[in-house]
Amino acid sequence: MKRDADESAGVPKNRANLRRNDADSNGKRAPRRIVTAPEDPITDESESPPPGAISQSIRPPSGNASKPKKSRVWSTIQLLAGVLIVLSASIAVAWGARRYVTSSPRFSVRSITVAGTQRRTAEQVATLAGVAIGKNIFSVAPAVAEAGILADPWIEKAKVVRNLPGTVEIAIIEREAHALCMIGQELYLVTRDGDLFKKAEGDDPTDLPVVTGILPERVAKDRAGVVLANKRLLDVADDLTKIGIAKRYPIQEMHLKSDGSLVVTIGKEAILLHFGQPPYREKNRTGVARPQ
Numbered sequence: 063m064k065r066d067a068d069e070s071a072g073v074p075k076n077r078a079n080l081r082r083n084d085a086d087s088n089g090k091r092a093p094r095r096i097v098t099a100p101e102d103p104i105t106d107e108s109e110s111p112p113p114g115a116i117s118q119s120i121r122p123p124s125g126n127a128s129k130p131k132k133s134r135v136w137s138t139i140q141l142l143a144g145v146l147i148v149l150s151a152s153i154a155v156a157w158g159a160r161r162y163v164t165s166s167p168r169f170s171v172r173s174i175t176v177a178g179t180q181r182r183t184a185e186q187v188a189t190l191a192g193v194a195i196g197k198n199i200f201s202v203a204p205a206v207a208e209a210g211i212l213a214d215p216w217i218e219k220a221k222v223v224r225n226l227p228g229t230v231e232i233a234i235i236e237r238e239a240h241a242l243c244m245i246g247q248e249l250y251l252v253t254r255d256g257d258l259f260k261k262a263e264g265d266d267p268t269d270l271p272v273v274t275g276i277l278p279e280r281v282a283k284d285r286a287g288v289v290l291a292n293k294r295l296l297d298v299a300d301d302l303t304k305i306g307i308a309k310r311y312p313i314q315e316m317h318l319k320s321d322g323s324l325v326v327t328i329g330k331e332a333i334l335l336h337f338g339q340p341p342y343r344e345k346n347r348t349g350v351a352r353p354q
Contacts (some may be wrong), residue, residue, distance in 0.1 A: 100252045171197045172228035181216050190214055191222060202230055215260035215270055217326050239266070241316075243273040245281055256292030271299055275318035291318065298326065298342045 098125050176184035176192055188194070191207035204222040211220035212232060219235040237259055239251040249262040252273065258281075262268070273295055295316045302308040311329030318324060324337040 100349075169199050169227050171195055171199050171202070171230055174230050174232070176232045176234070178234040178236065180238075182214065182236065187211060187217075187232055187234060190217075191220075191232060193222075193232070199224050199226065199228055199230065207232075239270060241271045241273055241292065241299070242268070243276060243292060245276060246278045252292050252296070254293075256289040256294075256296065256297060258288070258292070271316055272314040273316050273318070275320075294340065294342060295324070298324070298337065301343055302326070302328070343349075 131255070141340045155190070171193060172195065174184070174188050174195065179187060190211045190213065191202075192210055193202055193207060200223060202222070204224065207222040208220045211222075211232070212218055217234050217237050218237045221233045223231045225231060237251075237253055240254045241252040242249045242262060243252045243258055249272075250258040251260050251262055251266060252258055260266075273292060276288055276291070295318070299308065299313055299316065300311060307328065311331070311333060312329050313326060314332065315327040316324065317327070323339050324342050326337065327333070327336060328336040
């Protein structure tokens with residue numbers, strides 16, 4: 063409690079103790095003593111230590127500021143020369159690599175595979191493609207080889223692939239003739255889609271139905287219409303085969319009259335089936351076609 067009173071009275075504890083000790087020893091009140099902290103040895107701002115020395119370097123002006131314009135031009139020339147040297151080296155390396163792959167025996171054609179042949183042999187297809195054993199594989203351009211194969215009208219599609227280091231793969235799809243079409247005095251082979259793809263020659267098939275009645279003028283003016291007409295006639299031929307008539311009496315001729323009516327000759331007995339105007343297939347299915 064006394065401590066709290068002293069602290070509340072603002073008397074420091076050490077000073078209170080000094081008073082009490084003095085009173086106890088002499089029985090009299092001791093004179094007041096004031097204890098103060100030692101003074102700061104440095105009280106005068108003038109006596110503060112001087113600041114340290116500041117070092118500062120003074121450099122001569124850069125040489126770039128006074129570099130003549132000629133030096134910049136020379137630097138540009140050196141840069142361009144370096145670029146040219148790098149480009150020249152790159153071209154030389156590329157040329158050397160190309161020469162190696164186009165002349166090295168490592169990249170010679172050692173194997174040729176041909177798939178899809180029916181009328182043409184593998185040797186014939188390879189010749190059309192310009193591919194031969196021992197030829198450098200990089201000299202075989204797939205697009206050029208495919209174009210050479212497609213020059214044969216019997217071949218509808220072709221694909222050529224190079225497999226390094228020495229294999230060439232060729233895949234083809236050949237056309238199939240379903241009929242012969244008489245145009246003027248010439249016979250042409252016809253695909254199932256009705257397309258006239260080549261003139262009939264000595265080694266081409268002849269045991270096919272013959273389409274007659276199509277004039278050369280019509281082919282010149284409306285080839286797409288002729289193709290569609292041939293396709294419709296072949297649809298009729300397929301229907302006759304499915305119902306068994308064409309198997310017993312093979313189709314000999316399919317004649318288109320000028321009015322569009324169709325007459326089909328079947329069998330060695332030359333039985334005539336009159337289909338009249340199109341649509342022909344509906345009449346074939348309903349038995350309207352009349353034999354004579």
